[in-house]
Amino acid sequence: MAALAGLGVLGAGRHLWKLPVRLSAGLQGCGPRRGYIAGSAERFPTFGLLFDIDGVLVRGHRVIPAALEAFSKLVNSQGQLRVPVVFVTNAGNILQHNKAQELSDLLRCKVDPDQVILSHSPMKLFPQYHSKKMLVSGQGPLVENARALGFQNVVTVDELRLAFPELDMVDLQRRPKTMVIWTGARGVTSLPLKVKVLCLGVLLLGEPVRWETNLQLIMDVLLSNGNPGTGLATAPYPHLPVLASNMDLLWMAEAKMPSDNPMSDVYGANLFHQYLQMANRGEEEQQTGGQQKQQPSATRSCASILVCTGIYSSQDPGSQVPTPGREELPFHGHRDFSFSPGLLEASHIVHDVNEAVQLVFHQEGWA
């Protein structure tokens, strides 16, 4: 039975997606999957590192000096990583290979696109929507990202806006002066085919600009059941599916605020650990009971290490780790996760990512 230990090095920032499918792929891409063998750990790593980027390796556009020290320990003389490493980020406005290149440059080592998990990477797990017409909202290389995730049939908010200008009324400068009427084959203009086909879902690939336009058109698609040119008597329920990344709007950049969401990433790491424990137990039960064997997860556990270079500050009362039972500090985790105070506590708290890597090396008996 595999006993690979996953150790996540995490700062505190926006909500983090950590899914075993992606993580396993990342780990397997960096080395052979093996059982943990004390003593030979230096040759065959039996642990992997899951790095949050913002606040851990980078703050704003600058690399955190401790990250350079940490990575000097993680690479060999050829600049290749010696242990399995995956990078997770809540950025989604960038292509995977561009983010990998950015990290390669910042950290002075070769980072493969497959090692980068963007905010919307988990949407690969929804193949049932990949062939459907989806309204996509966000910034950056939206359509390219949607295609890379598997969505082959998307229409952007801007395309929809141009087809239905009367829906977008907030901006007085671009509010239509006359009403556009799509009259079809015999008329002057006809609705572009791409837009005419009903939307069957909404894809949110991170924050858009002009929230008023995006919110309006997304609501119109939902309230019209995918056909914003029509008016429905009642709002459909359930509404069309909305696949959303970046549900947490609080993160740290150069500005001095905000400071009150330090634990969402730790929460995610602990939630992943909890999932692994449940999956492992299920696997053991299946083996004991002689049931059909599922593909076991390569990862057995996940420990969280909180670094203090992100938004966490032990001295700032406004940014303290929420204490279970202290009701005055709101929980800013994912809406769909029920609140479990125990999951807020990091396995370890260290100064920076360099100390974190030293801690992992020490605990794993790695040079």
Added chain:
Amino acid sequence: MAALAGLGVLGAGRHLWKLPVRLSAGLQGCGPRRGYIAGSAERFPTFGLLFDIDGVLVRGHRVIPAALEAFSKLVNSQGQLRVPVVFVTNAGNILQHNKAQELSDLLRCKVDPDQVILSHSPMKLFPQYHSKKMLVSGQGPLVENARALGFQNVVTVDELRLAFPELDMVDLQRRPKTMVIWTGARGVTSLPLKVKVLCLGVLLLGEPVRWETNLQLIMDVLLSNGNPGTGLATAPYPHLPVLASNMDLLWMAEAKMPSDNPMSDVYGANLFHQYLQMANRGEEEQQTGGQQKQQPSATRSCASILVCTGIYSSQDPGSQVPTPGREELPFHGHRDFSFSPGLLEASHIVHDVNEAVQLVFHQEGWA
């Protein structure tokens, strides 16, 4: 004792401000204040009309034909209004005299700027903030409108954004690449004096564009107690005052949706009537008790007439008037108004504004 009857002709649309001070001014500007005398009503109008614009006189950019018919009855041969008329609108992105000119052109009669009540006109009633530094958010002639309301010391969201570019991080295209540091007199750049002075409140003059930028900067001002360049350990409570117009985001333009907020204007008219009843009672008690006499309101009552050219439709189940007790229809009135189902019912429901004016003329014995 004055017994002027106020009759409001109202459609259903966005939230409506109706304040007695403004209404009285509008009424008094159009004719002498007199007691209601049946029989001589044709020469001395003892009633006034309060017109909602959107959905009653105009829909989108077009005048509703019934409005032209109605106003042909309301003006004399010189195109002058024969009865006191005030126009109320939730538009705030326009100057009062421009709106008056627009109405004059549409309705083919002379409308005075003083007869137009914009969404933010009631902010004249907050002189305690007029000399304070206020952050102003909205569209159109923002600073001019703020000045016209009495606010002499405003800073716009765009001015604040240019001073603190690191606060506005959503739009990747205009996100700052380097951090601006205001170094003061000895440094390279210094924070503009206009922005350096603490904001002491926020003024929302209607919907802005780029909600993400406006929401962020307004929150930064509130969370920093008016000094967004600093970080505070805890969010101040109570926060700085926010004076907001246009709290209701639902109204009807050319689009086929939305359709579920028909009664907020009727609610406002009835609320005003309720206020007048209370004010009149208070006045009578003062006179009876020999207390110091307050200036009586010229307006004694306000009746609401709902027209069906707005978003109200008796046949559309999704846009029905909310029925008291029917919990499935949410109340979309102003947040600060407690819900009184009785205030949802219009005094009269007629087809259009022409029928409404005929009804008023009939009830007032006016030719």
